[in-house]
Amino acid sequence: DADVTQTPRNRITKTGKRIMLECSQTKGHDRMYWYRQDPGLGLRLIYYSFDVKDINKGEISDGYSVSRQAQAKFSLSLESAIPNQTALYFCATSDVRQANTGELFFGEGSRLTVL
Amino acid sequence: LAKTTQPISMDSYEGQEVNITCSHNNIATNDYITWYQQFPSQGPRFIIQGYKTKVTNEVASLFIPADRKSSTLSLPRVSLSDTAVYYCLVGDRAPGGKLIFGQGTELSVKP
Numbered sequence: 001d002a003d004v005t006q007t008p009r010n011r012i013t014k015t016g017k018r019i020m021l022e023c024s025q026t027k028g029h030d031r032m033y034w035y036r037q038d039p040g041l042g043l044r045l046i047y048y049s050f051d052v053k054d055i056n057k058g059e060i061s062d063g064y065s066v067s068r069q070a071q072a073k074f075s076l077s078l079e080s081a082i083p084n085q086t087a088l089y090f091c092a093t094s095d096v097r098q099a100n101t102g103e104l105f106f107g108e109g110s111r112l113t114v115l
Numbered sequence: 116l117a118k119t120t121q122p123i124s125m126d127s128y129e130g131q132e133v134n135i136t137c138s139h140n141n142i143a144t145n146d147y148i149t150w151y152q153q154f155p156s157q158g159p160r161f162i163i164q165g166y167k168t169k170v171t172n173e174v175a176s177l178f179i180p181a182d183r184k185s186s187t188l189s190l191p192r193v194s195l196s197d198t199a200v201y202y203c204l205v206g207d208r209a210p211g212g213k214l215i216f217g218q219g220t221e222l223s224v225k226p
Contacts, residue, residue, distance in 0.1 A: 004158075035216070042202065043159070043216035059215070090158045102207070104151075106158025 023091030
């Protein structure tokens with residue numbers, strides 16, 4: 001089983017619908033992140049959380065919200081989806097104790113299409 | 116945050132050594148240089164990290180000159196399976212949340 005699991009893996013929805021993407025991890029890491037990837041733009045950071053009580057905006061947080069329900073769970077919500085939120089979304093974790101590299105561990109991605 | 120510049124794409128052939136250079140003119144004293152690899156429809160995967168001089172692991176080598184304004188990822192004897200996008204990131208290694216991914220370099224390895 002994957003250490004960082006995202007659900008759903010694929011979702012097609014309509015403009016105006018509320019969507020939640022969920023991420024859970026079994027790595028025991030404190031830090032969790034949400035990125036979106038668009039063709040030719042690399043990955044852009046949406047939100048990140050350093051622990052359950054700490055939520056921070058990234059580069060492109062407008063139109064998104066997050067919830068850190070527990071150390072292992074970090075969900076991303078689109079309150080009213082719009083077509084330009086069509087993208088591949090990645091959840092990632094890192095270990096605050098892994099001071100050597102700060103390595104990010106990514107999930108397999110959630111492909112969202114907004115019609 | 117230090118901005119990075121790397122080639123959009125590169126082509127190579129199996130068995131060749133591939134060097135991908137990243138420019139980061141505004142790198143700060145506390146910044147580390149980290150490279151990730153991403154295959155299609157998968158999340159990026161950490162390859163290597165360095166601060167100065169040379170770092171080598173089982174996958175790649177990272178060369179960083181004294182001024183640290185650039186770095187070069189070296190992949191020895193690439194194979195078809197090395198076809199991927201390679202990202203150069205510069206930033207504090209601990210916070211993680213401030214690591215910004217650029218466009219990356221799309222490496223295509225041909226037979």
